[in-house]
């Protein structure tokens with residue numbers, strides 16, 4: 001199998017490292033807009049089968065050229081390039097997989113109903129991918145990804161599904177930094193401040209930013225953390241795919257209270273915006289164009305440099321509640337990893353590893369013909385059994401308990 005990992009960043013490094021060791025992969029191309037970044041990663045891998053390439057995810061034709069003869073493209077750049085990469089995959093005849101959707105495309109204001117969330121733009125490629133006999137697997141990381149598989153497991157065990165909750169918590173810290181993101185700071189700021197999408201009484205609605213503050217008790221060793229509603233891919237697809245009468249679904253992420261409040265202040269100043277503004281550098285009189293969010297992200301440490309420094313543990317939890325045999329029933333599933341232990345075992349922390357690992361795992365599954373479905377779809381539309389069979393081999397352990 002010939003594979004392109006597009007994006008030599010925090011997550012791309014994990015997927016490329018795992019795939020470079022896979023006997024199923026005969027050729028691995030590490031691609032990035034920076035050839036230096038691609039080379040820097042490729043040089044750490046098995047050089048016989050790995051090559052580095054400069055590829056700009058904003059340019060469909062040159063991407064399609066680079067993807068010729070490739071079986072699977074893993075999109076691990078920023079989600080604003082998803083549609084262009086999907087176009088390039090269609091042109092080149094390559095399967096497509098990503099780990100995030102472009103949530104910034106949402107236009108509704110808080111309180112407004114949502115007809116079609118942003119991921120619908122990608123799902124609209126379903127027919128084209130089917131006709132081409134290609135797979136477009138969306139959101140195959142941790143959350144989305146592992147969480148979608150867990151939601152499907154919960155739904156499969158209930159006759160009627162009333163509510164699904166997805167919770168993401170990390171009690172990790174990095175010495176020397178009051179706050180540091182272990183993944184794309186750009187995506188974090190954008191995602192956290194976007195009016196959150198929630199499914200209430202059978203309707204998709206937009207909430208405000210960082211609403212629904214509560215303390216969620218994550219399974220040990222993470223423990224209780226303050227969580228807030230944020231916009232997330234699971235809410236784009238689960239309300240449409242789970243069925244069984246689902247009425248409510250939302251996603252909450254743990255954010256330290258002081259950071260949540262600071263982000264809301266940044267939002268009031270417009271510091272979360274991704275479009276460039278002209279700024280005069282007072283000390284030189286020079287005029288530069290800079291997007292405020294790029295400046296905030298540049299002030300934060302590069303996630304690639306933090307890999308082994310995080311201490312603590314990360315956890316994703318999915319609960320599904322409803323009815324079974326006419327009685328109330330529910331299931332809770334979770335997946336936890338300790339940052340230091342994960343780093344010792346795999347060379348990556350517990351934030352990037354469980355995102356890049358399912359991407360690599362699903363690539364190998366495609367290579368072995370274990371994903372027969374064609375078209376564009378999220379992971380919950382596939383049978384969870386093959387995922388559950390392979391997760392432990394990648395150190396992904398799904399735990400579960402029945403809820404009273």
Ligand SMILES: NC(=O)c1ccc[n+]([C@@H]2O[C@H](COP(=O)([O-])OP(=O)(O)OC[C@H]3O[C@@H](n4cnc5c(N)ncnc54)[C@H](OP(=O)(O)O)[C@@H]3O)[C@@H](O)[C@H]2O)c1
Pocket residue numbers: 006007008009010011012031032033034037055056057058075076077078079081099100139140141142143144145182183184187303304355
């Ligand atoms: N599903 C999940 O659980 C989950 C969790 C975390 C992240 N994610 C997603 O995973 C993806 C990768 O995240 P990450 O943390 O690895 O980000 P990252 O560290 O910023 O890496 C992205 C890489 O893509 C490169 N890039 C940016 N624009 C490009 C372009 N036009 N053409 C080619 N390369 C380009 C970046 O280069 P520069 O550094 O030069 O910009 C960087 O090397 C994101 O979509 C993120 O939302 C998913």
